[in-house]
Amino acid sequence: MEHETTKGGPGGAVPAREAASGTAPGASGDGATLAPVRVRDLPAEVGRGVTVRGWVVTKRSSGKVRFLVVRDGSGILQCVLAQGARTDAGAFAAFDVLTQESSLEVTGTVREDRRAPGGVELDVATLAPVQVAGEFPIGPKEHGTTFLMDHRHLWLRSSRQWHILRVRAEIERLIRAFFEAHGFLLVDTPILTGAIGESAGTLFETQYFDLGTAYLAQTGQLYVEAAAMAFGNVYCFGPTFRAEKSKTRRHLTEFWMVEPEMAWCDWRGNMEVQEQLLTHVVQGVLRSRRDDLVALGRELGPLASVRAPFPRMSYDEAIERLRADGSPIEWGSDLGAEDETRLASAHDRPLFVYKYPRAAKAFYMKADPERAEVVLCNDLLAPEGYGEIVGGSQRIDDLDELAGRIDEEGLPREPYEWYLDLRRYGSVPHSGFGLGLERTVAWICGLPHVRETIPFARLINRIRP
Ligand code: 4AD
Ligand code: MG
Numbered sequence: 001m002e003h004e005t006t007k008g009g010p011g012g013a014v015p016a017r018e019a020a021s022g023t024a025p026g027a028s029g030d031g032a033t034l035a036p037v038r039v040r041d042l043p044a045e046v047g048r049g050v051t052v053r054g055w056v057v058t059k060r061s062s063g064k065v066r067f068l069v070v071r072d073g074s075g076i077l078q079c080v081l082a083q084g085a086r087t088d089a090g091a092f093a094a095f096d097v098l099t100q101e102s103s104l105e106v107t108g109t110v111r112e113d114r115r116a117p118g119g120v121e122l123d124v125a126t127l128a129p130v131q132v133a134g135e136f137p138i139g140p141k142e143h144g145t146t147f148l149m150d151h152r153h154l155w156l157r158s159s160r161q162w163h164i165l166r167v168r169a170e171i172e173r174l175i176r177a178f179f180e181a182h183g184f185l186l187v188d189t190p191i192l193t194g195a196i197g198e199s200a201g202t203l204f205e206t207q208y209f210d211l212g213t214a215y216l217a218q219t220g221q222l223y224v225e226a227a228a229m230a231f232g233n234v235y236c237f238g239p240t241f242r243a244e245k246s247k248t249r250r251h252l253t254e255f256w257m258v259e260p261e262m263a264w265c266d267w268r269g270n271m272e273v274q275e276q277l278l279t280h281v282v283q284g285v286l287r288s289r290r291d292d293l294v295a296l297g298r299e300l301g302p303l304a305s306v307r308a309p310f311p312r313m314s315y316d317e318a319i320e321r322l323r324a325d326g327s328p329i330e331w332g333s334d335l336g337a338e339d340e341t342r343l344a345s346a347h348d349r350p351l352f353v354y355k356y357p358r359a360a361k362a363f364y365m366k367a368d369p370e371r372a373e374v375v376l377c378n379d380l381l382a383p384e385g386y387g388e389i390v391g392g393s394q395r396i397d398d399l400d401e402l403a404g405r406i407d408e409e410g411l412p413r414e415p416y417e418w419y420l421d422l423r424r425y426g427s428v429p430h431s432g433f434g435l436g437l438e439r440t441v442a443w444i445c446g447l448p449h450v451r452e453t454i455p456f457a458r459l460i461n462r463i464r465p
Contacts, residue, residue, distance in 0.1 A: 039075035189220030392433025
């Protein structure tokens with residue numbers, strides 16, 4: 001519902017923007033009615049009277065003039081109270097009681113000011129507190145990370161978090177737009193699952209009525225594989241869960257992953273989709289969220305060079321390079337974070353590492369027909385030390401091979417019968433990948449830790465707020 005408010009007091013020369021119905025809390029008066037306007041839309045209202053609703057960022061006085069900086073979630077606005085005709089006397093009394101993060105309604109006339117953020121200021125007519133806030137726990141002084149994470153519900157209001165979460169939302173939008181534009185069907189996969197999707201070591205379990213143990217989904221992959229056989233090209237995009245005992249800067253216990261799955265696609269075609277997706281996302285963010293990246297202090301040069309094609313390196317070659325570089329890593333083990341950083345730092349764009357040892361990867365990956373000890377998979381390593389952001393592979397499409405791998409991993413056959421059915425009824429070569437949203441946001445924003453890339457992070461030692 002559109003609210004309106006009324007302007008009161010002696011400065012009644014403010015022209016109404018448009019008439020609206022209903023009443024808003026907190027404002028009083030009997031002048032012309034003013035429709036509420038979002039701060040980001042104010043440049044189109046220069047010279048007009050408006051109502052703005054928001055929260056106090058700061059206030060200060062200079063002689064007879066009072067300045068109130070207000071944010072409303074869409075932008076920041078400086079409101080100016082000047083003694084004389086235009087500001088209601090009551091506004092000064094209201095100004096005095098307002099504290100940081102108090103909610104309010106302010107009416108006035110929009111004035112162009114090139115120096116102001118957004119290019120406008122508001123000459124205040126009336127000012128009405130809605131709720132006067134108690135002393136806000138987060139001030140301009142430095143706070144420790146634990147304190148800020150404990151107050152995450154309030155920390156979200158700070159400008160840095162505003163920039164990060166706007167970039168996150170834009171990345172999500174760009175990902176969806178990419179798949180929509182390429183004819184992928186969105187398929188929502190279950191969170192409660194009856195079989196292990198990725199690895200036995202990192203499962204959240206819950207008792208599921210009389211049906212035994214259910215697991216929170218580690219991946220939607222097994223389900224998008226079924227959907228790919230029904231719809232061709234599909235993707236899911238949702239939260240996934242890993243009981244990772246890792247306390248690192250890139251592990252969450254709940255994170256969002258986009259997982260496309262493509263029938264008739266091999267592991268090489270799979271990499272091409274990954275580089276096209278990442279190019280679309282990074283270049284898109286540079287276009288539409290450049291100001292947010294700049295406000296975050298992100299260097300833009302390294303992002304500008306992120307364009308397909310990305311360099312490709314086999315796992316074998318990666319091990320050779322690392323060993324030549326003095327690393328003790330042995331062929332057969334998965335790459336660690338430091339190894340990934342070392343490999344990727346030689347490139348100005350993400351690096352594909354392909355054909356990892358079978359033993360280091362998940363059970364569903366197809367073995368290389370020419371060399372059974374490696375699988376047709378890839379990781380995609382982000383530059384600048386951000387490490388793996390994508391894992392993908394061609395899937396086993398042969399019934400016996402897949403059943404054999406399930407047995408080999410010591411997994412029970414029965415919960416996977418439906419998954420094996422996909423290899424019984426019209427099996428085709430198919431591939432897919434998972435892109436971790438939070439790691440991607442951390443990289444694009446240039447953040448040291450994934451905890452600020454999601455509104456409410458779930459970490460090994462954090463379930464609140
Ligand atoms: O490499 P992963 O485990 O791959 C899969 O889950 C496949 N089933 C995907 C598929 O082929 N459909 O995870 C994929 C990506 C990682 O590259 C990483 O970006 C992210 O998910 N990821 C995490 N992000 C944050 N916290 C964690 N604990 C993560 N684990 C994986
Ligand atoms: Mg992986």
